[in-house]
Amino acid sequence: MKHDEFTPLPHAPRDHPNLRMGRIGLLLANLGTPDGYDYRSMRRYLNEFLSDRRVIDYSPWLWQPLLQGIILTKRPFSSGSAYKSIWNEAQGESPLATITKAQTAEMAARMRTMFGDDVVVDYAMRYGNPSTRSKVEQMKAAGCDRIVFFPLYPQYAGATSATACDQFFRVLMKMKWQPSVRTVPAYSDDARYVEALARSVERAYKSLDPKPDILVCSYHGVPRRYLLEGDPYHCQCQKTTRLLRERLGWDETRIVTTFQSKFGPEEWLKPYTVEEVARLAEEEGKRNIAVIAPAFSADCIETLEEINEEIKESFEEAGGERFTYIPCLNDDATHMDALAAIAVENLSGWIEPRRAVAQAAE
The missing domain is CATH 3.40.50.1400 (Rossmann fold)
Structure with missing residues (x-):
């Protein structure tokens, strides 16, 4: 069938509109x-994003006045600055x-x-x-x-x-x-996805000498109550990390699961990446770490700016010396x-x- 042509519907009258099908x-x-990253573009984007009840499920009667007032007055500036940097x-x-x-x-x-x-x-x-x-x-x-x-x-x-x-x-x-x-x-436990993750880690580690003390798998966070309400995200993140560790042939001391991008006052999934990388440096003496973001199929503001700038800074201020960010899988073959x-x-x-x-x- 030539898809650039309209296809007459069988048994249709002559005056029936022709359609592309098949x-x-x-x-x-x-x-x-x-x-x-200008103010208006950022405000429009943040308003759509933060008005989604799947993302912020507080009562609109409480949330929208706060969003339309304080948050969308100030946050477009800070978010725009972050986007401008990448x-x-x-x-x-x-x-x-x-x-x-x-x-x-x-x-x-x-x-x-x-x-x-x-x-x-x-x-x-x-x-x-x-x-x-x-x-x-x-x-x-x-x-x-x-x-x-x-x-x-x-x-x-x-x-x-x-x-x-x-x-x-x-x-x-x-x-x-x-x-x-x-x-x-x-597809959190798909063997082909896990293989792609493992190969990205192996490529990164091949060029590093000495090798990182630990690999931090940083996933985007969600409120902890979402887990208690039945959302499988936390369990699937943990499983991805376990399958990646098994594919790499590592023991449990060489890899850890954390969660980033906490927003608002309530408790989110823990440990928080920004705090955990500091703890690893201060309490466990991990001066050389690598961070990967398995929940992101493409690099974005949360990886290029938050991980590679904010979280890196937290690690270094706590005494960390070498921070390696392993890029998302992106369009890797x-x-x-x-x-x-x-x-x-x-x-x-x-x-x-x-x-x-x-x-x-x-």
Whole structure:
């Protein structure tokens, strides 16, 4: 089928609108990014992000006056300064946007090899641009009557995976004719993802002499009560660390799980990364550490600024001497191979790779 042409519907009257049909969309989804680091862009982005009840679930009657008043008056300045320190000025965008584009291009190349132009690959952001709505509408206009929605969060959390799916479903709710859809589950214990993590650690350690005393696996934090309310995020983070340690062949003394980005007055998942790296230096004499962020599929403000600046500073002020940040998997070939394999599994039954079909025919 030529997908750039409109396809008449069988048995439809002559005056019925023709439609593009028969393709499958693969929509990658990440957290989001402001359009710029100026005050208005940051305020618009933070308002959307911090108004999400999946992220901040306090009563709007209490939370919104605080958000619209004090927080969105002051925080756009500090957040804008942080974004400015890591901004990709050449492309006029945040690193998360740059990397997500690269991941999408790599995924598209792999899907094209296996499926030709039958699978359309694109990306959307939960907050900011490009919006989930705009990309779903584009896919449908391109003839996608089926869509696989792929949140790029290895570990499931209500504040990440669930809110991305919520937004996807909100778009569908307003469509007269919905495409058939599937959502890709979290892949925290997928052997291919763990292998990609392990190889990134091995590459980093190969260039380090002496080797780090300990590897800190820093995951984005959430309030501790989310765990008590049934969110599996904490357990999946712990499992990812354990599987990574087992793949590397290490004992438990060489790796630790921590949580970063605490916000607000209540208790979050512990230990807090910013405090733990200081404790490791002060109390355990760990002067040489490496930090990796397994919950982030792409480097962003939380890794490039928070880990590599704020958390690094905490470690050094406590007596730490050598701090190594191991970048996220980003568009690394092993990572993209893993994500592509997961995507193909979720496409199964709708379409099969051409190579597999050819081999079966032989």
